[in-house]
Amino acid sequence: MAACVIRRTLLSTVSKYNRKHAIRVLNVDLNSRQNPNRTRLSCSLFNVQQKRFMSSRPEGKVLETVGVFEAPKQQGKYETGQLFLHSVFGYRGIVLFPWHARLYDRDVTPTATESKPTEPPGAHRSKEVKGKTHTYYQVLIDTRDCPHISQRSQTEAVTFLANHDDSRALYAIPGLDYVSHEDILPYNSTDQVPIQHELFERFLQFNASKVPPFVPRDTLQAWQEKNHPWLELSDVHRETTENIRVTVIPFYMGMREAQNSHVYWWRYCIRLENMGEEVVQLRERHWRIFSLSGTLETVRGRGVVGREPVLSKEQPAFQYSSHVSLQAPSGHMWGTFQIERTDGSHFDVRIPPFSLESNKDDRAPPAGYTW
Numbered sequence: 404m405a406a407c408v409i410r411r412t413l414l415s416t417v418s419k420y421n422r423k424h425a426i427r428v429l430n431v432d433l434n435s436r437q438n439p440n441r442t443r444l445s446c447s448l449f450n451v452q453q454k455r456f457m458s459s460r461p462e463g464k465v466l467e468t469v470g471v472f473e474a475p476k477q478q479g480k481y482e483t484g485q486l487f488l489h490s491v492f493g494y495r496g497i498v499l500f501p502w503h504a505r506l507y508d509r510d511v512t513p514t515a516t517e518s519k520p521t522e523p524p525g526a527h528r529s530k531e532v533k534g535k536t537h538t539y540y541q542v543l544i545d546t547r548d549c550p551h552i553s554q555r556s557q558t559e560a561v562t563f564l565a566n567h568d569d570s571r572a573l574y575a576i577p578g579l580d581y582v583s584h585e586d587i588l589p590y591n592s593t594d595q596v597p598i599q600h601e602l603f604e605r606f607l608q609f610n611a612s613k614v615p616p617f618v619p620r621d622t623l624q625a626w627q628e629k630n631h632p633w634l635e636l637s638d639v640h641r642e643t644t645e646n647i648r649v650t651v652i653p654f655y656m657g658m659r660e661a662q663n664s665h666v667y668w669w670r671y672c673i674r675l676e677n678m679g680e681e682v683v684q685l686r687e688r689h690w691r692i693f694s695l696s697g698t699l700e701t702v703r704g705r706g707v708v709g710r711e712p713v714l715s716k717e718q719p720a721f722q723y724s725s726h727v728s729l730q731a732p733s734g735h736m737w738g739t740f741q742i743e744r745t746d747g748s749h750f751d752v753r754i755p756p757f758s759l760e761s762n763k764d765d766r767a768p769p770a771g772y773t774w
Contacts, residue, residue, distance in 0.1 A: 469495070470592035480538050481587060484607060484617030486597055487542075488588040491676075491720050492555065494548035496580065497598045497617065498587075499541045499606060500627055502636040504652075506537035509642040509755050538584040539636050541627075543600045546578055554712070554721050562670055562724070563633055564657045578602070581636055581652065581672070591615065633657065642755035646679030647714070647742060651757050656726070658761065666728050669759050673707070674722040675740070675752075677714035684713045685721070686749070687741035695731035707740075732761040 470486060481487070485498040561579040578600045595609040606623040610616055627634070633656060640651045656668040677683060690702040705711065712721035727736065737756035743749050 470590040470594075470597065473589040473591060475587065475589060476584075480584065481540065481589060482615060483619050483623075484613075484615040485587075486590050486592055486615065486617075487582075488590065489582060490586045490588050492552050492722075494552055495545040495598060496542040496582070497603070497607070499543060499619075499623060502539045502541065502581070504537050504539050504636050504639045505534045506639045506641065507534050507755070509640075510648075537639060539639070540582045540584070540587070541634060541636075542580050542582050543598055543603060543606070544578045544580055545598045545600065547599050549578070554718050555723070561634070562656075562726070564659060564668055638757065640755040640757045642753050643678065644752040645742075645750055646677065646681070647683065647740075647752045648676040648678055649740070649752060649754050650674045650676070651755055653736075653757050653759060655759075655761050658732075664730055665732075666730060667732055667759075667761050668726060668728045670724055670726045671736070671757070672722065672724045673754070674720060675712070675714060677716075677719040680716060682713065682715045682745055684743045685711055685740050686743045688738065689741070689751075690736060690738040690754075692727060692729075692734065692736050694729045694734040696729075702738075727759070729759065734759040 480501050481498050483498055483500055487496055487498065488494070489496060562575045596603065606620055606626070607617045608620055610618045633654070636652060636654070638653065642649055651671060651673050653669055653671045656670055658665050658667050660666070675685065685706060688702070688704055688707055690700075692700040692702065694700075708723045708725065710721075710723075714721060735756055735758055736754075738754045739751040740754065741749055742752050
């Protein structure tokens with residue numbers, strides 16, 4: 404219970420995704436001159452020791468120490484083995500390795516020399532889009548926290564094409580996620596197994612002489628190299644409409660043969676964030692899917708993945724993943740979400756156009772935990 408409450412505290416404080424504001428509400432002093440690598444945290448809601456933050460045992464009755472907050476990095480990147488809390492979804496996790504993605508932010512006015520993604524004819528509000536390098540991390544999620552992540556559409560997982568004749572079959576590796584650099588609240592722990600996940604001890608081992616003290620095993624590097632084409636995060640697209648920010652990350656999954664034709668598959672992850680004060684609810688989705696073969700498909704429906712999430716100050720974000728297939732090696736997607744205000748009025752939120760590209764290694768995707 405206490406873990407859920409402190410996660411809700413984090414969520415309520417980051418409704419505008421202002422890191423300084425979030426830390427201030429939790430009474431964390433990031434300007435400690437005695438040790439700039441540690442933060443001081445106390446919270447009147449709990450009997451929390453100074454310089455500690457707390458989680459709960461499964462029965463939710465006894466507080467236990469989890470670790471010590473560290474100052475978030477404003478520059479540089481986090482190393483393999485860094486423990487963290489997700490600043491939006493509140494779960495505990497550990498960094499496996501970084502990805503350097505191109506972030507195309509349609510809210511930023513670019514200069515004439517900056518790169519831009521291509522857009523299909525008819526995409527809404529065509530304009531130059533800034534492309535800059537941004538760091539994301541492949542992470543493991545503590546399985547104890549998954550039941551409490553209510554703002555995600557399903558148990559956290561990364562999906563892959565199954566390695567057999569069924570061209571539509573997917574399998575998932577649970578407890579994997581992609582986390583943006585600014586969403587990480589780092590901490591350290593003296594626990595030699597601080598994260599509960601079936602891959603933790605296969606990928607990492609404790610070494611007290613290292614910082615952070617969880618170092619990669621050879622199996623992690625082998626797994627990363629083997630699965631690189633299907634894990635790689637390369638492009639991120641972002642756009643804000645009336646204080647609702649939509650972020651899209653597409654992933655190429657591979658190609659399969661079906662009925663004497665090639666079928667190309669992608670998964671895409673979408674996050675909606677309410678940057679304002681007004682409570683709103685997602686009601687409908689409207690997609691346009693353009694294929695290199697020349698087809699243009701329109702998809703309309705209620706909600707997303709069977710849900711119509713409410714975005715409020717307390718729970719400002721919702722994230723989900725879905726899949727799309729084309730009988731062509733590339734295409735584009737764009738569209739809108741219909742959002743409803745509390746007074747019953749509606750407005751459309753733009754989904755930024757993004758490319759579906761298959762210029763990756765088309766070898767057969769993996770089939771399970773193989774190294």
